[in-house]
Structure formats: C-alpha cells, structure tokens
Amino acid sequence: MKIISNEIDLKTSKRLEIIDISSKVGEIVKFTGIKNGMINIFTRHSTSAIVINENETGLVKDFENLLKKIVPENSDYAHNVIDNNADSHLRSFLLGGSQSIPVIGGQMDLGTWQSIFFVELDGPRSRKVKITVIGQYLRY
8 A cells, every 4th residue: 555645836816716636636646656546636735725626618617606695705804804816715615625536547536527626715816725635656
C-alpha cells in the first residue's frame, strides 16, 4: 500500500468561479503509478469547494446562478462584520471541501459525464488543492 500526496496551484479570476480540474487530477493519478485504490481531492480554503458534476456550459452557469439565489452575496450576515464574505463561507458549507474517487486500472473511475470542479467562492485568489492517492503501487 502506498500513499502519495501532491497539490494543484490555482489562480482564480472571479469572485464565483467554477474550474474543471479533472485533467490536472488525472495527470497526478497517472504520475503516482498507483493502479488500484482511492484518490481524495481536498481544498484547504474555507471559502472554496470541490464538487463532481457534468461539465456542460449551461449547467455550470445554472449552478452559479443557483448558488447566488440560495445564498445572496449582499445580505445581513453576522460574519460580514469581520470580513464581508459570509456568503462565501455559507456556500462552501453547503458544497463541501473534498471528494473521493476510486482509482481502477491507474485511472479515476468517474462516470461518463463526470468532471471534478474547484469552486471559487471568494476570489480572485491564489489557491491550493491537495491531492492524496492511496492504493496498490505498481510502477513498471
């Protein structure tokens, strides 16, 4: 059993931004040489999230609009007294900070239409996403 950690550096450009990181995560899985196991994708930031869904332009826009509707940016939140980003924390709380995916045959076992997204909720910022791959190490 092997455990390998890595990270992805991101620079976001908008307050609310949804970035497909699937290919970057897939490259890390391939690099590890782990054949079968599990990958965890984790954001170290309390105003961001990691989600899995379909990468279709209209759906991504719908997701952004839903977040804005459910948790409006300019509302009377108690946390805004501190740093005026309560909406970002609340959205992150609803979405979650990590996802785990099986690794089979050296690849992530995502569904046909599934992609991994980093969701920026308080940008623009520099961010880090931690990647941990656990499993059978079979490098040839």
